[in-house]
Amino acid sequence: MRSILGTFLVLGLALTGADAADIVQPVASMDVPYSWTGLYVGANAGGAFGKVDGDFIGIPGSADIGNFTGGALVGANYQYGQWVLGIEGDINYLGFKKEFSPGANGGGGLGAEASVDAFGTIRGRVGYAFDRWLPYVTAGVAMGDVKIDEHVFGVAKTKFQTGYAVGGGVEYAFSNNWTARAEYLYVDLGKKDFGFDPIDPYNVRTNFSVVRAALAYKF
Known part of the structure; x- marks a missing residue:
């Protein structure tokens, strides 16, 4: 038994x-669905293309921006269903410096040099996830120091300019912690009077496009 x-x-x-x-x-x-929720840090690199426009008593000048740009980023995402909401900040090297064209000796143009060493943005992001793919749009505040070295007045001034940044991109999570993206941003730092003349405004406007790639680590 x-x-x-x-x-x-x-x-x-x-x-x-x-x-x-x-x-x-x-x-x-x-397969467990990928979650975009979490904090992340990363780095980006690409190119910036645009211009710095100057105007003083109707005398124009323009300095073309065409430079490498790269920097660091930090952000956070929250996924609800397929929608992904996030906030991101970045700080980026630009290293742009160029004379206004036409210059003072080039037919009545401005005699000055424009430079932008760096810029940063704080933006919101809205995306719609297809598992590990995330197309998104982004918009927020942009800021940067713009320096004008005025040859006629013999004075150099740096102004902190603020404006906006808008754009979009697509991001892909190629592992549970690492993502890669391609992104476009339009950055407008607004118009500022540099005050070289106490009577007439010396207005400078800075705007450029950024095309870049980024790699991020999600915690």
Whole structure:
């Protein structure tokens, strides 16, 4: 009797184990949907293309921006269904410096040099996730120091200019922690009077486009 009971017990355990394996294995093999929720840090690199426009008593000048740009970024996402809401900040090197054209000796233009060493943005992001793919739009505040070295007045001034940034891109999570993206931003730092002349405004407007790639680590 004991041997029969032992046989049935061993058989029952074997069958139970087989059923459990059949249940667990498919569940373990199922793909878990990717979640974009979390904090992240990263780096970006690309190109900036635009111009700095100057105007003084109707005398125009323009300095074309065409430079490498790169920097660091930090942000956070929250996913609700397929919608992803986020906030992101970045600080970026630009290193742009160029004379206004036409210059003072080029037919009545401005005699000055414009430079922008760096710029930053704080933006909101809205995306719609297709599992590990995230197309998104972004908009927020842009800021940067614009320096004008005025040759006629012999004075150099730096102004902190603020404006806006808008754009969009697509991001892909190629692992649970790492993402890569391609992004376009239009950055407008607004118009500022540099005050070289106490009577007439010396207005300077800075705007440029940024095309860049970024790599980020999500915690």
